Amino acid sequence: PSWTASFESRALAPATPPLTSYLLRLMTIKKSNLCFSADVTTTSELLAVAEEVGQSICLLKTHADIISDFGDRTVRGLRDIAKRKGFLVFEDRKLGDIGSTVQRQYTSGPLSIAKWAEIVNAHIFPGPSIVTALASAASDAIAVYNTAVHTVITSGEPSSSDTDNDQDKPDPNKLTRTISVPSGEKKASIVNISTTIFTRTERISPQPTPFPSMSSASPDPLKDLKAKLGPAPYLRGLLLLAQMSSEGNLLDEAYTNKCLEVARENRNFVLGFVAQRSLNTLPDDNFLVMTPGVQLPKDSETGKVSGDGLGQQYNGPRHVVGELGCDIIIVGRGILNAKDRTAEAERYRKAGWEAYEERIGL
Numbered sequence: 001p002s003w004t005a006s007f008e009s010r011a012l013a014p015a016t017p018p019l020t021s022y023l024l025r026l027m028t029i030k031k032s033n034l035c036f037s038a039d040v041t042t043t044s045e046l047l048a049v050a051e052e053v054g055q056s057i058c059l060l061k062t063h064a065d066i067i068s069d070f071g072d073r074t075v076r077g078l079r080d081i082a083k084r085k086g087f088l089v090f091e092d093r094k095l096g097d098i099g100s101t102v103q104r105q106y107t108s109g110p111l112s113i114a115k116w117a118e119i120v121n122a123h124i125f126p127g128p129s130i131v132t133a134l135a136s137a138a139s140d141a142i143a144v145y146n147t148a149v150h151t152v153i154t155s156g157e158p159s160s161s162d163t164d165n166d167q168d169k170p171d172p173n174k175l176t177r178t179i180s181v182p183s184g185e186k187k188a189s190i191v192n193i194s195t196t197i198f199t200r201t202e203r204i205s206p207q208p209t210p211f212p213s214m215s216s217a218s219p220d221p222l223k224d225l226k227a228k229l230g231p232a233p234y235l236r237g238l239l240l241l242a243q244m245s246s247e248g249n250l251l252d253e254a255y256t257n258k259c260l261e262v263a264r265e266n267r268n269f270v271l272g273f274v275a276q277r278s279l280n281t282l283p284d285d286n287f288l289v290m291t292p293g294v295q296l297p298k299d300s301e302t303g304k305v306s307g308d309g310l311g312q313q314y315n316g317p318r319h320v321v322g323e324l325g326c327d328i329i330i331v332g333r334g335i336l337n338a339k340d341r342t343a344e345a346e347r348y349r350k351a352g353w354e355a356y357e358e359r360i361g362l
């Protein structure tokens with residue numbers, strides 16, 4: 001689809017991968033193409049600001065390696081807010097090494113990104129195998145999640161006494177016994193059981209946290225959104241760094257085109273790019289473009305915002321979304337440094353969404 005097509009129609013195009021489709025539907029229902037870049041250095045600050053802006057965003061971008069006390073509390077807190085407020089999480093790790101190393105950086109170590117972030121990004125300068133290596137690590141992570149869920153279904157309702165017992169760990173031999181369950185009643189119980197088990201498996205092993213479930217019984221300010229969205233998939237996707245916003249960066253046009261080529265070879269895993277303009281040129285291209293280097297002039301000012309003195313270059317939402325065809329605006333300090341971050345995030349959401357509506361002719 002061309003970039004003048006609506007997010008909704010792009011979500012519904014038959015070849016759209018499930019994570020892209022889910023995000024496009026989330027954006028449509030929430031009327032938000034705003035990604036907040038939460039560039040803070042402590043867990044408390046991260047969780048506080050996620051609460052403040054969560055309602056207005058479709059995506060929250062992290063730099064987990066600048067959070068001094070990053071750990072379990074960070075992950076649990078962030079996943080809880082993402083589930084309640086309805087947004088996905090994108091770790092801006094900018095992976096760039098040989099396949100074997102990036103697999104480990106993605107799935108293990110103190111960050112264990114695959115466990116808690118639906119989206120991560122990578123450079124392609126090491127060559128295209130960085131993408132296939134990450135795709136394979138992602139599908140392993142998803143398989144671990146499914147194994148855990150299915151194991152619990154076979155072993156029935158958990159008892160509180162065996163919560164931290166090794167027996168709770170997924171047993172691959174038990175895997176396929178009850179995978180297909182035809183009756184609606186049983187399906188409902190699977191949802192409940194899998195929600196329960198994930199509270200438990202998280203405590204005992206490095207299993208991935210499930211993507212926000214729609215079956216939560218907790219009071220929910222975005223109930224309507226969740227009702228419309230339906231059950232969320234547990235999926236992982238990759239963005240390729242095709243262009244950068246910083247002055248003098250070395251990602252030239254040939255490099256950008258190479259990213260597009262690699263993305264087309266991995267359409268099910270690569271959901272799009274971090275770039276400064278839409279890169280979709282073929283009818284089959286439905287890549288999302290997420291764009292950093294976005295700021296609005298402050299209320300009282302009329303002047304243009306140009307940079308941060310450290311190479312960052314800023315553009316307005318109307319330019320990047322309306323004229324260059326970017327899909328999602330990434331905003332960090334524009335929101336982070338505001339006195340009222342909730343109001344400022346809402347101002348950016350509106351500006352981004354209006355630019356999108358204008359572009360599709362609404």
Ligand code: 5BU
Pocket residue numbers: 037039063092241243244245246274292293294312330331332333334
């Ligand atoms: P800002 O405060 O809105 O300038 O933050 C921008 C964020 O986006 C920050 O986390 C950067 O690391 C990130 N970024 C960027 O600014 N430019 C790029 O080309 C890429 C990422 Br890729």
